[in-house]
């Protein structure tokens with residue numbers, strides 16, 4: 284099939300490449316000329332493992348091309364996929380200006396029947412709005428399909444090629460066979476529903492996953508006070524198939540371009556129909572607070588942070604991505620700076636993106652994790668990049684001014700820490716080493 288994918292960000296580029304791999308003829312379109320120019324040189328504008336090799340292979344085999352010309356690309360395609368951003372407005376609602384802009388451009392470009400398939404995450408009713416906008420610009424017939432995307436950054440290609448399910452929302456049943464054919468090879472598990480339900484499935488899924496994370500983070504906070512270990516608790520809970528073991532990793536909370544924005548948008552979607560989504564409001568509240576446990580633990584160990592040197596490992600919102608949108612690291616680093624610390628930062632991939640958004644004279648940019656640790660009073664691990672798992676912790680302790688390690692992602696095992704001389708704090712697990720050692724505040728409870 285002939286496809287035009289509008290927006291070559293994390294979703295559009297990965298989807299475009301994977302649809303090309305599946306034998307389709309794909310044009311990836313972006314209004315950002317710099318992105319298109321990079322792509323034409325076989326260079327990916329985003330970091331996503333495996334993407335560059337697939338861009339090159341599909342382009343060489345003539346199935347994939349890149350263009351800044353939306354009009355021409357739409358005319359040459361049967362299916363137009365919308366993958367533009369839907370960021371948050373200040374009040375939390377989804378900002379639909381890119382969707383609306385692209386819909387108008389598509390309408391203006393059309394010279395015959397098209398299927399418009401929305402992959403962007405959009406509030407319930409948006410596909411109807413897309414239909415209205417397009418119809419004000421064209422007399423040609425078209426159909427609108429909602430096909431929300433569920434890929435995760437860092438494993439986006441695998442997620443696209445082997446998804447748990449594909450959701451297709453349509454109001455023209457005649458399109459179902461074509462949608463099945465388009466996704467053939469990815470999965471047979473295609474759930475066809477109405478457009479509004481498809482739009483809601485996306486928000487409900489993200490909100491549920493965010494709820495799991497805030498839930499386990501609150502359990503972790505209680506574990507610390509009662510002397511339990513949240514990793515054991517999560518493992519035991521996850522053995523119940525009704526609960527499942529995924530998304531029960533306690534830490535400094537969720538970030539990224541999706542969970543924070545989509546939970547807020549769903550609260551607004553509910554609010555617009557006079558429904559207060561209290562559970563989700565609490566999920567968001569818990570998540571906002573969770574990152575600051577890093578600062579509390581630093582205070583416990585070091586007292587005032589004025590004049591302290593703090594190493595920070597990891598700036599991306601999760602490993603294997605260069606994306607720093609809504610990364611918990613941002614607020615943690617800002618708090619450290621505000622408290623008068625010098626902060627030594629290291630991230631294997633995302634440091635440049637982070638620095639473009641936030642820089643300060645108290646920040647020192649480091650090229651290696653060991654460099655960020657040397658002479659520091661404490662290290663805070665904020666992103667669970669695999670490079671941190673294999674660090675020589677004995678050598679690390681020796682290079683530091685004070686031997687405090689705050690592990691915001693529960694990366695290290697008890698065995699790895701034992702004998703290193705580090706005072707080790709993690710999330711919802713017993714403290715190890717240090718003057719206080721592990722002293723659960725359970726005196727009243729036992």
Ligand SMILES: NC(=O)c1ccc[n+]([C@@H]2O[C@H](COP(=O)([O-])OP(=O)(O)OC[C@H]3O[C@@H](n4cnc5c(N)ncnc54)[C@H](O)[C@@H]3O)[C@@H](O)[C@H]2O)c1
Nearest residue numbers: 290291292293294313314315367368369381385403404432
């Ligand atoms: N990032 C993810 O992991 C992920 C996963 C699932 C769903 N989503 C959803 O998918 C959508 C896209 O997310 P993203 O992270 O890929 O966004 P992104 O910001 O990385 O990319 C969006 C791209 O669209 C381009 N664009 C905007 N208007 C355009 C127009 N009129 N013509 C051509 N190009 C245009 C922008 O220049 C940009 O390159 C959002 O709704 C998001 O919520 C994202």
Ligand SMILES: O=c1ccn([C@@H]2O[C@H](COP(=O)(O)OP(=O)(O)O[C@H]3O[C@H](CO)[C@@H](O)[C@H](O)[C@H]3O)[C@@H](O)[C@H]2O)c(=O)[nH]1
Nearest residue numbers: 432433434435436530531532534536537538539541600601
């Ligand atoms: O047990 C867990 C799992 C994740 N996280 C954090 O949650 C955030 C999001 O992680 P993840 O879901 O892996 O990454 P995203 O790329 O944001 O993907 C989510 O958001 C996308 C955009 O909507 C959806 O398509 C995906 O299905 C959904 O998982 C990150 O900060 C993680 O560190 C935890 O703290 N604990």
